[in-house]
Amino acid sequence: MENITPLSRTLAAALQDKIDQKTKPPGSLGRLEQIALQAGLIQQTLSPVINKPTIAIFAGDHGIAAEGRVNPYPQAVTAQMVYNFLQGGAAINTLCQQLQVDLVIVDAGVNHSFASHPMLNDCKIAYGTRNYLHEPAMSREQCTEAMDAGAEIVQYIQSQGCNTIGFGEMGIGNTSSASLLMSCFTGLPITDCVGAGTGSSGQQILQKTVLLQEALNRHGVPEHPEQVLATYGGFEIAMLCGAILQAAALNMMVVIDGFIVTAALMAAHRLQPAVTDYCVFAHCSNEKGHLAMLQHLQATPLLHLDMRLGEGTGAAMAMPLIQCAAAFLENMASFEEAQVSDRTS
Structure with missing residues (x-):
């Protein structure tokens, strides 16, 4: 993996001046101004553009689902939802179609054999991870492969002209993995990291918390971030980690979705701290631990819509805001161009 360098600030003053010279009071476009500045620094230009925005969804199954205590839905739902993505029937399909965002589907490790499909990228590492209640979810070699x-x-995706990429996921049981990763990377107790996932009741959340604590008691907190991923992660989460790192290394804008994608980012951040310079945090999920994750990363989300669906839906909703930020920087008139009087002091 290439080394990710912190963003060069060489153009920061010129970008800020261009933003400030637009026909508006300073700072009046709020977060759009911050995104415009970040886009210019990532692309190292005074005129950043958003080309072929894309959402990539990684899907995988989790051995822990066999316990029947971490999720109200059966594991078969992962494959069923992948078919739903391929048929265009999921929320993310609707949003991407409405927003004119490309969609890429990846089988990272679903416990199902899919026939070849033009929309499906077969990167299957295995038919789901192992059960981390008894053994690490995957080998270190499988984690690296993912x-x-x-x-x-x-x-x-970048070779096809995309420079702005958002990430999503699908995998029954992956909020449990994300909760464990969160606990390992933040040091917070597992009770602060476990939420409802796809709709667990209060009793189910309690059972889930007890089970995840058992896993932590068995394996502890591995020292290396990649070993944390291998012990508690999913193939889709490990692929997301590698994807986020590669996107930043390619100077792409990286749009982070919710709880699971942020868990993958936390692993990426431990490996390469500068990765967050390239990230736009789409929204604050309604999943319990996500706000604490964002606070740990010192990140401010663009949206708070009480969403907790996953699939990259939050990232998709943020894409028009990112496009608007680049558009105002390029197309909005300056005071001089519009012959509008600027402030006198």
């Missing part, structure tokens, strides 16, 4: 596969997917 991260490399995520990087290759992003390289291909």
Whole structure:
């Protein structure tokens, strides 16, 4: 994996001056001004553009689902939802079609054999991870393979002209993995990291918390971030980690979705701290631990819509805001161009 360098601030003053010279009071476009500045720094230009915005969804299954205590939905739903993505029937399909955002679907490790499909990228590492209640979810080699596969997917997407990419996921049981990763990377107790996932009741959340604490008691907190991923992660989460790192290395704008994608980012951040310079945080999920994750990363989300669906839906909703930020920077008249009087002091 390439080394990710912090954003160069060489153009920061010129970008800020261009923003401030637009026909508006200073700072009056709020977060759009911050995104415009970030886009210019990522692309190292005074005229950033958003080309072929894309959402990439990584899907995978989790061995922990066999316990029957972490999710109210059966594991078969992962494959069923992948078919729904391929048929165009999911929320993310609707949003991407409405917003004119490209959509890429990746089988990272679903416990199902899919027939070849033009929309499906087959990167399956295995038919789901192992059960981390008893053994690590995957080997270190499988984790590296998954991260490399995520990087290759992003390289291909970028080669097709995309410079702004958002990420989503699908996997029954993956909020449990994300909760464990969150606990390991933040040091917070697992009770602060476990939420409802796809709709667990109060009793189910309690059972889920007890089970995840058992897993932590068995394996502890591995020292290396990649070993944390291998122990508690999913193939889709490991691929997301590699994909996020590769996108930043390619100087793409990286749009982070909700709880699970942020868990993958936390692993990426431990490996390469500068990765967050390239990230736009789409929204604050209604999943319990997500706000604490964002606070740990010192990140401010663009939206707070009480969403907790996953699939990259929050990232998709943020894409028009990012496009508007680049558009005002390029197309809005300056005081001089519009012959409008600027402030006198």
